[in-house]
Amino acid sequence: MALSLSVIIVHYQVPYFLEHCLYSLLSVDNNMDKVQIIVVDNATFLPNNVLMEEKFPEVQFIYLKENVGFGKANNEALKYVSSDLVLFLNPDTIITENVLTSCIRQFELDASIGGLGVKMLDGNGCFLSESKRSIPTFSVSLMKLTGLSTIFPSSAFFNKYALGNVSKDSDCFIDVIAGAFFMARTTVVKSIGGFDPQFFMYGEDIDLSQQIILKGYCNYYLGTQSILHFKGESTKQNKSKHVKVFYEAMILYVAKYYRNWNKLLFKSFLNGAVKGRALFERLGNKVANTNSFHPKTICFMGDSSIFESAESILKKNIEGFEIIDQQKLDGADTVLFCVGKNWSYSQALMFMQKNKTRYQYLFYKKSCAIIGSNNKKETGIQWD
Numbered sequence: 001m002a003l004s005l006s007v008i009i010v011h012y013q014v015p016y017f018l019e020h021c022l023y024s025l026l027s028v029d030n031n032m033d034k035v036q037i038i039v040v041d042n043a044t045f046l047p048n049n050v051l052m053e054e055k056f057p058e059v060q061f062i063y064l065k066e067n068v069g070f071g072k073a074n075n076e077a078l079k080y081v082s083s084d085l086v087l088f089l090n091p092d093t094i095i096t097e098n099v100l101t102s103c104i105r106q107f108e109l110d111a112s113i114g115g116l117g118v119k120m121l122d123g124n125g126c127f128l129s130e131s132k133r134s135i136p137t138f139s140v141s142l143m144k145l146t147g148l149s150t151i152f153p154s155s156a157f158f159n160k161y162a163l164g165n166v167s168k169d170s171d172c173f174i175d176v177i178a179g180a181f182f183m184a185r186t187t188v189v190k191s192i193g194g195f196d197p198q199f200f201m202y203g204e205d206i207d208l209s210q211q212i213i214l215k216g217y218c219n220y221y222l223g224t225q226s227i228l229h230f231k232g233e234s235t236k237q238n239k240s241k242h243v244k245v246f247y248e249a250m251i252l253y254v255a256k257y258y259r260n261w262n263k264l265l266f267k268s269f270l271n272g273a274v275k276g277r278a279l280f281e282r283l284g285n286k287v288a289n290t291n292s293f294h295p296k297t298i299c300f301m302g303d304s305s306i307f308e309s310a311e312s313i314l315k316k317n318i319e320g321f322e323i324i325d326q327q328k329l330d331g332a333d334t335v336l337f338c339v340g341k342n343w344s345y346s347q348a349l350m351f352m353q354k355n356k357t358r359y360q361y362l363f364y365k366k367s368c369a370i371i372g373s374n375n376k377k378e379t380g381i382q383w384d
Helices: 014-027 049-055 070-078 099-109 139-145 186-192 205-212 235-257 260-282 304-317 326-331 347-358
Strands: 005-011 034-040 061-062 083-089 113-121 173-174 181-186 218-229 297-302 322-324 332-338 362-365 370-372 381-383
Touching: 005 070, 014 049, 014 099, 014 218, 014 347, 014 362, 014 370, 034 070, 034 099, 049 061, 049 297, 061 099, 083 099, 083 186, 099 113, 099 181, 099 218, 113 205, 113 347, 181 205, 186 205, 205 218, 205 235, 218 347, 297 304, 297 326, 297 347, 304 332, 304 362, 304 370, 304 381, 322 326, 332 347
Parallel strands: 005 034, 005 083, 034 061, 113 218, 297 322, 297 332, 332 362
Antiparallel strands: 083 181, 113 181, 173 218, 362 370, 370 381
């Protein structure tokens, strides 16, 4: 008998990304009606709550009165989970066919696996290195924060944090699973107590991964399965604030796992990094709260029955664009995937992996907004 699954999504300020996430989730498998899906709204008050619940009657919505942070919100939903496995999923993700089935099968094949992650791609179809990581020791963090890991991305020494010597397409055991897609055995997570509530945001996935290992289980990376993660859409609203929260989370992590001089050295290093990054932000390298993306030539792909409504949304939000035929695809700067009849999110992801940054990408589904995220320094696109 296949292991049962529950999915928990903590939502914060990205309602249109959430819609696409839920639609992709519900379309990946014929047995999704047997999967428990819980959305926790972290006090952002989803627009048109009733409409959202009508669109997704299969989903259980929990509305919190205050923003309690990522970990606490997940723990709130975890109280209602009794399935064999639980998937903590970000709202700015798109799930593809066979991913959930393949992940569940891996847990069934290997009882030593406590947590599991997959290959994540960004809004341009490029691999996200945080998909597979090692424990952030002092030396590993030093290489990461000084930029040496970026200079030597394939090095086992300089880029140990992102396991640079391990192929992104391989299946292997790892230390740290990304919180954007974190599947685990429910009994293991509950025995740990869920996410550590000390971590408001950031660091909680590292902590939970390490706790799973301390419980005697392994963490696994399924590089043969991919999802789309638009990455940090909720946090781009106030970048400087979230940089501070990130480093505070790392300091909490160090305080929890390190002792004596290692702890003092690590904390001193992180404090210096916080000040340096704060200065960097003040000098003007802040993330914009709007998106400067203005496509000029757009090629529609997918369900032709919704091309007209997609064009109508585009006209309300941008000017001076031209829609070109698929036969002239090479002349396009943007591809708009119209998900629907005979065209799935999985097909869109396959196209993105083949073409990566050759185009900028947008997603549309009937009764949804157009979404996309082509620049990590700007908020994503949510056009309705």
